[in-house]
Amino acid sequence: MNKTRARKTKSAGGKLFRDSSGQDELFEKSYEQEVEEKKSRKVECLGMTFENDEMRREYFLEKLREKLKDPEFRKIEGFPIGSD
Numbered sequence: 001m002n003k004t005r006a007r008k009t010k011s012a013g014g015k016l017f018r019d020s021s022g023q024d025e026l027f028e029k030s031y032e033q034e035v036e037e038k039k040s041r042k043v044e045c046l047g048m049t050f051e052n053d054e055m056r057r058e059y060f061l062e063k064l065r066e067k068l069k070d071p072e073f074r075k076i077e078g079f080p081i082g083s084d
Helices: 031-040 053-068
Strands: 043-045 048-050
Touching: 031 053, 043 053, 048 053
Parallel strands: none
Antiparallel strands: 043 048
């Protein structure tokens, strides 16, 4: 068996990998690497594709801002009483 390949080992709390030196690693990537990948990844939501999660969020926040300007929208039964 080739010792340079990473082996999966079972763990109670998540992913646990052993690298070629025999050292255990809890995750394949660092948190910073995961965040950077998520920022640059295309996102599909409700049949629309966005360049990244931030652009998706901005799009829907703008839609919400437009809806909140409509007084009829605020009269819907169960709409929360409060300010923007």
